[in-house]
Amino acid sequence: FNLQSVIAQDDIMPAEKKGEFLNSGDSDLARALDLEICSQSDVFVPAIPGMFYGNVAGKRIASGLTQILVPAPVVGGSAQASDFVSTYITKKSHFAYSCYC
Structure with missing residues (x-):
C-alpha cells in the first residue's frame, strides 16, 4: 500500500x-x-497473517464484503480465484460470524 x-x-x-x-x-x-x-475495497489480499488481517476481515464480514483472497502457490499450472478464498470466509471461522451473521 x-x-x-x-x-x-x-x-x-x-x-x-x-x-x-x-x-x-x-x-x-x-x-x-x-x-x-x-x-x-472491492477485494482484500492480505500481505501477511496477523492482527491487521483479522481486523480487516472482521470489518469486511460485518459489511458483507467477503472477497478476501489469500496468496498461495498455484498447483497444476492454473487456478481459480475461488481456490484462494480466505478460510475466514470458506469455513466461517472468523469470530465476526458469531456476532454479525
Missing part, C-alpha cells in the same frame, strides 16, 4: 495539505487509513 499514491490519485485532500500530511510522520493515521481502505 502506497499512501502517497492513494492521496495523489484519489484527491482525498486539497493539494496544499498533501505535503504537510505526508511529511507528518503520523504512523497511527497511516494505519487507520490502511484499515479503512482495506476494509472498503
Whole structure:
C-alpha cells in the first residue's frame, strides 16, 4: 500500500495539505487509513497473517464484503480465484460470524 499514491490519485485532500500530511510522520493515521481502505475495497489480499488481517476481515464480514483472497502457490499450472478464498470466509471461522451473521 502506497499512501502517497492513494492521496495523489484519489484527491482525498486539497493539494496544499498533501505535503504537510505526508511529511507528518503520523504512523497511527497511516494505519487507520490502511484499515479503512482495506476494509472498503472491492477485494482484500492480505500481505501477511496477523492482527491487521483479522481486523480487516472482521470489518469486511460485518459489511458483507467477503472477497478476501489469500496468496498461495498455484498447483497444476492454473487456478481459480475461488481456490484462494480466505478460510475466514470458506469455513466461517472468523469470530465476526458469531456476532454479525
